[in-house]
Amino acid sequence: MAKFDTVIRGGKIVDGTGRPAFIGDVAISGGVIAAIGPSVDGEGAQTIDASGKIVAAGVIDTHTHYDAQLHWDPYVTNSGWHGTTTIAVGNCGFGLAPCRPEHRDRYMQQMETTEQVPYKSLKAALEWDWITYPEWLEHLKRTPLGVNVLNMVPLNPLLIYVMGLEAAKSRPATDEERELMKAELHKAMDMGAIGFGFSYQGNNNTHIDCDGQPMPTDIMHLEDLYALADVLRERGEGVVQALVDSPGARxxxxxxxxxxxxxxxxxxxxxxVNDYIPTYHEEMLEMLDRAEAEGLEVYSMTLTMRGWNEFKPMDWDIWNIMPVFREFTFAGDQAAKVAKAKDPDFRRRLREAYDPVHLAAAGGPLETYKLNKAYGVEPWARFEGRTVHEIAKALGRDSVTDLFMDIVADTDAASDFLLPDALSSDTAKVAEVLRHPRTIPGTSDGGAHVKFWSGGHFSTDMIMWMVRESGQMSLEEMHYKLSGLPAKVFNLTNRGTLVKGSAADILIYDFDKLGYKRLEYEIANDLPGGEWRRVCKPEGIEFVMVNGEVTFRDGTNCTGAVPGRMIGVSGPDIDRRLSVPFVLAAE
Structure with a gap:
């Protein structure tokens, strides 16, 4: 009889291909699925009884900002807790390489103001033993990984590396600089990068540099962008992540x-799906249909999980989508922000500029902010649990902006707020979006916005909401969306599905018990530099396996195994040049 490392027995196998689920066994050897079927002969050094449980391919999270968190959390929690086994970094054009020494501090400041990764944590954790992007990949080789990592070259660092900071934010590249950027992208992909990521949103978005101005790619010369796209055509490989459309920037x-x-x-x-902009999702789906009709391979990430924000005004800056709100964000320390909240001129301009629709895509309008805690400060403490709109109505106040700034000022900007439905809860519309063949669930933004958001639960919520609670999608459809489709987009021929020869990235869970605590994050004081974050822990997840090794048991119980790998699309000599296993995504 055959001998395997691990045999998973008797589970309901949902293999990520979209094919019907079946009761069966999965045998694993050397991190790879050696056999799978209704009954596998042979024993394993380890046997997992999955009777009554779902055995599915690990989640591929295509939109994260775990570039830094990988250095202190190899399992990229929250995502790793919820069954994510492969992540992509470098999204939105933000990242840590390439980087000249004189720009290191600025990159860390940018990561804090764009993605709210705490500067103190970055400062405490990063060794900065890289300058070029290939050196960044070599650095990651030496970093223990609890998940697999796909690296996209972030274009903001690339622009700054080649052109310099001020030039990258103020002018097009010269012909020479453009060729240098193309050469750097080639070098990065030769060493395993999978393509590049960028944001092009102009001045109307929440990704703001630490000087209060747009990031370079948001205002970059489009021919510079298209020249980098030409590199991928020349190579015949790679993908692009493009943040190019939100309700405020089309x-x-x-x-x-x-x-x-x-x-x-x-x-x-x-x-x-946004209740304040009811046709937005329809326009996006129509765009995908037009792209397909033209023969373009365009997919859209969806931001469709039931997500929420919990925040203090000191930490919240998603309202930066409105320029006048940036004055509050960049006012300074706590005392300076309180002073700004009291300033009559600021309040007048905020009152005149405010439109609920402007914040609809940035967590939600002020009217929907729910006062969680006023910490005994009256008159606000009596209104805990009520929205700003409800408080204004009770007090006969006309201006929600003035009322909100009164709360901020009176509580020294330390009050807690909740945005209970940062996204639409319209089940039918969300299902319409998710069923479209060119949409990918996700946009967890994992690793970002850690003091008010935690989106790594998206896969858990999609299974609960769309499959178990509403019946809008089948398990087979959902797991194809969570693993098989992202693998197809990234051209990962040996991941994302449970078939013989595929990497053993596996999620085992109790379908009936799957869950998480709704509308209440836990506070975890576990970031470097003494910083903290909000986390969302899973329920009902029994095992997470990466390349055949168990990383989590019974929820958040970590085994300490670090079997993750970097994954790239590159030349045939990649294994020779990298000293750790490197999985190729073949054509």
Whole structure:
């Protein structure tokens, strides 16, 4: 009889291909699925009884910002807790390489103001033993990984590395600089990068540099962008992540042109269902249909899980989508922000500029902010649990902006707020989006916004909401969306599905018990530099396996195994040049 490392017995296997589930066994040897079927002969050094449980391919989270967190949390929790086994980093054009020594501090400041990764944690954890992007990949080789990692070259660092900071934010590249950027992208992909990521949103978005101005790619010269797309066409490999469309900044045509120029898959951001902009998701789906009719391979990330925000005004800055709110964000320390909240001129301009629709795509309008805690400060403590709109109505106040700033000022900006439905809870519309063949569930933003958001639970919520609670999708459809489809987009021929020869990235869970605590994050004081974050822990997840090794048992119980690998699309000599196993995504 055959001898395997692990045999998983008697589970309901949902293999990620979309084919019907079946009761059966999975045998694993050397981190790879050696046999799978209704009954596998042979014993394993380890046997997992999965009777009554779901055995599925590990989740592929295509939109994360775990670039830094990998250095202190190899399992990229929250995502790792919820069954994510492969992540992509470098999204939205933000990252840590390439980076000249004189720009290191600025990159860390940018990561804090754009993605709210605490500067103190970055400062405490990063060794900065890299300058070029290939050196960054070599650095990651030496970093223990509890998940598999796909690296996209972030274009903001690339622009700054080649052009310098001020030039990258103020002018197009010269012909020489453009060729240097193309050469750097080639070098990165030769060493295993999978493509590049960027944001093009102009001045109307929440990704703001630490000087209060747009990030370089948001205002970059489009021919510089398209020249980099040409690199992928020349190579015939790679993908592009493109944040080009949100309710306040509509640049989908830029993403479509990148798809035309590159001839490669483009992961468009973002499709969401927004009750304040009821036709937005329909427009995104129509765009995907037009792209397909043109022969373009464009997919859209969806921001469709039931997510919420809990925050203090000191930490919250998603309202930066409105320029006047940036004055509060960048006012300074706590005392300075309180002073800004009291300033009559600021309040007048905020009152005149405010429109609920402007914040609809940034967590939600002020009216929907629910006062969680006022810490005994009256008159506000009596209104805990009520929204700003409800408080204004009870007090006969006309201006929600003035009332909100009164709460901020009176509580020294330390009050707690809850946005209970940062995204739409319209089940039918969300299902319509998710069923579209060119949409990918996710946009967890894992690793980002850690003091008010925790989106790594998205896969758990999608299974609960769309499959178990509403019946809008089958388990087979959902797991194809969570693993098989992202693997297809990234051209990962040996991941994302449970078939013989595929990497043994596996999630085992109790379908009936699957869950998480709704509308209440836990506070975890576990970040470097003494910083903290909000976390969302899973229920009902019994095992998470990466390359055949168990990383989590019974929820958040970590085994300490670090079997993760870097995954790349690159030349045949990649194994020779990298000293750890490197999985190729073949054509």
């Amino acid at each position: 640049f989908s045509e830029v993403g479509l042109e990148v798809a035309r120029r590159s001839g490669r898959p483009v992961i468009h951001n973002v499709t969401l």
